[in-house]
Amino acid sequence: MTDPTHREIGNTGEDLACEYLQAKGWEILDRNYYFDRAEVDVIAKDGPVTVFLEVKLRSSTRFGQPFEYVTEHKVRNVFKAAEAWGREHDLNDSPMRFDIIGIVKKKGQEPEFNHIEDAYR
16 A cells, blocks of 8 residues: 555545534635645635635644644745635625644544634734
């Protein structure tokens, strides 16, 4: 058996994040939205607020919490992609927020979620 690819790991994390958000009553609007090499992992609706989420999945916290892997470069790219998505979907002055969902999924255990709302502006 081969090791999972970076994309497969990302998809697993996003699947878990979407299940978590839907269980909270959120609506998933889009996944893996790309604009000019910038990406938003998950776009969801939390009541009236459109939320752009970065998802990080790790198998342990040995090298830090998953959210610690969100770099300034990634934040800039999320903003860029969110702005494009907002234009395409006529968000105009609708409320928006940027969250991070860090997930630790140890082998044979249930995932642990760390949802940081309004993680960066």
